[in-house]
Amino acid sequence: MTAEPLPATASSWPEPPRDGYTVDDLFTLPDLPPHTELIDGSLVFVSPQRDFHALTVEVLLMGLRRTAPEHLRVRREMTIVLSNRTAPEPDVLVLKAEAVTGRRQTRYEAKDVVLAVEVVSPDSEERDRDTKPHKYAQAGIPHFWRVEMTGEKDLPVVYVYELDAVTRTYVVTGIHHDHLKVGVPFTIDIDLTEIDHL
Template sequence: MTAEPQHTWPVPPPDGYTVDDLFALPDLPPHTELIDGSLVFVSPQRDFHSLVTDLLAQGLRRAAPVHLRVRREMTVVLGPRNAPEPDLVVVRAEAVQGRRQTRYEAADVLLAVEVVSPDSESRDRETKPRKYAAAGIPHFWLVEMAGERDHPAVHTYELDPVTKEYALTGIHHERLKLTVPFTIDLDLAEIDHL
């Protein structure tokens, strides 16, 4: 009989982990996030999550002005104890340092996008938007599965500079048509053809 491998999980410091710890700890699972000094491990995603992320990434890349770049699943440093990994970000082109880059600073992010998953509903709907707003990220989109055909519903938000909170600018079901943060016109029903 062979023994099952034992996993040794890191023991957090008394005040929680920092961003430096997140990037120094060996053998963390892919897509580990840091929220309020705690490590958050991501569960496997639904097909919907993968498809809608692809659909939005393609649409954003086609529409983004030349001074912006679209990235999937990259860590965004919000502060010393917060480094979530949005499903998509739009960043300033000058923030892209090279293909070995592992993170972006909040100041370089124009838009953060979260696709809601069953295991991350509370983080995606409440925790992350509050933290993105506090860090000054101007735009946030929350994407949910909706309707009988399980199509995306994209909730778009813009940061209110006075309250430092996001204000809802629209809920888009069949077509995502916006002029901010830049002009985009995307048929969300295209998810059926991916």
């Protein structure tokens, strides 16, 4: 008995270019899902997020906006161009005010970003813990926070990193449970337990 070959069907997935996608492709390909990222020339689609993720992002946004100095701006889920083949979308970012050029803006350059924040999700653990911090450091972003869910109450814990300018790698400067209080990139004081009141 011989199996019949399956009929060829046209795939609805775009065929990637030989050298991978570029930033221009990311912003011109039709019908990409929201929050698609570009990592090393590959498109990365984001899975639906847990409630923890959304609430943690809100707590961080409120805290950062409350204390950010006038020369900085706080954004959520905006693309940062790190290179022609890498453009991730951190959950929260702080950037120089002069980098904001208008309401139709879709991306920022790495040189304008002061802080990138990733809230780790089950589908993005490796990217958020390894790939993205490495890429952010290589691009010269001075501060990085990684946020994880921890404990019986599923509260956020924030791992705070600063860039070592010589090695272009991040060095952990603190691990914050319940309360995040740091002096750089500006004075920040966030009650992480506020997640319970949202």
